[in-house]
Amino acid sequence: MKTLEPLHILISKLARLPGVGRRSAERMAYRVALDKQGLARDLAQALRDVDEQVCLCSRCNNLTLRSVDPCELCRDSCRDDHVLCVVEDPLNIQQIESSGVFRGRYHCLLGKLSPMRGQDIPPARVEALLARIQSEAFSEVILAFDSDVESDATTSYLQEKLAAANVRVTRLAFGIPAGSGIAYTDPITLARALHGRQSY
Amino acid sequence: MKTLEPLHILISKLARLPGVGRRSAERMAYRVALDKQGLARDLAQALRDVDEQVCLCSRCNNLTLRSVDPCELCRDSCRDDHVLCVVEDPLNIQQIESSGVFRGRYHCLLGKLSPMRGQDIPPARVEALLARIQSEAFSEVILAFDSDVESDATTSYLQEKLAAANVRVTRLAFGIPAGSGIAYTDPITLARALHGRQSY
Structure with missing residues (x-):
């Protein structure tokens, strides 16, 4: 399947996304190619919109719209x-x-x-x-x-x-995450939780 | 951050890919938005190319180029x-x-x-x-x-x-995968491996 160049290019681009290995990228590319609901077009458009409209806030480096710089959080007077x-x-x-x-x-x-x-x-x-x-x-x-x-x-x-x-x-405090317990906590986290213990 | 509409749209589109949950989609979208090597544009172009150039083989339903139908595997005379x-x-x-x-x-x-x-x-x-x-x-x-x-x-x-x-x-035969052993094989796979046993 040497001729399926566009699919192979898509796979290599998808593999540049965080947490996406070669296998996952293949699954994604095939799903996109087989999709009949316009997923490829929708996703391409969404990517272009982000590329064109989103930038870094010049004050805090948060993501913001080019038309909203400084970002909403920097502008918020409350x-x-x-x-x-x-x-x-x-x-x-x-x-x-x-x-x-x-x-x-x-x-x-x-x-x-x-x-x-x-x-x-x-x-x-x-x-x-x-x-x-x-x-x-x-x-x-x-x-x-x-x-x-x-x-x-x-x-x-x-x-x-x-x-x-x-x-x-x-x-930030380092310690036992919410919903977890000592039995499920690794020794380093536990050491940090002890070290950062707080008075009642 | 209500105004970051393009980013939220991208997140929802990415979450339609197989194996991609909300959290992974967020990480991907933020990476794309922060990337300075043109990832968003490259990926959008790759998606459009697949959308425009790839289709199903009219004989076997494999993916193929619109210009190569039936696909290479269907054409291969060997x-x-x-x-x-x-x-x-x-x-x-x-x-x-x-x-x-x-x-x-x-x-x-x-x-x-x-x-x-x-x-x-x-x-x-x-x-x-x-x-x-x-x-x-x-x-x-x-x-x-x-x-x-x-x-x-x-x-x-x-x-x-x-x-x-x-x-x-x-x-296909169902049984113990290559490189694995009986100790690491679940009971159903083992039952299928026994059921499908072969003579030397």
């Missing part, structure tokens, strides 16, 4: 201007928003340090964050990163950079 | 015209081809019976298969379906339909 939540990427913003407890401002770093892979955050991006923290006079900066080695490296790095700034720097 | 391998969908053809041991013809049923979900194979599609088996005078028809309840229902149904035809009907 939010607390004293607390800044720094996250890795825009999806994290949406996830933190869904918890419903944070009403401050956000800033996306669009990446994290990975010393193992020699991956750096562009200095200009860190400078932009520091400049924003200085100019907007936040009283607290929450470093809301994942719980892994690269995130730890990133928060340590940012903590150092922020040491000179007159601002309280905090991080 | 293949054995006496054996027909009936499969559920075109991806199965590619998988069987990769085993390298089958050199006959193929026919895709494009679905299977699902009595539990009240899902039927359109009668016209079954008629087309039966007509092809009669007119092309195959001596053997291999029903190459998965090993699950719906596939069993489908093969039973086809077996009945083919009882009157003067053709040997076979199915």
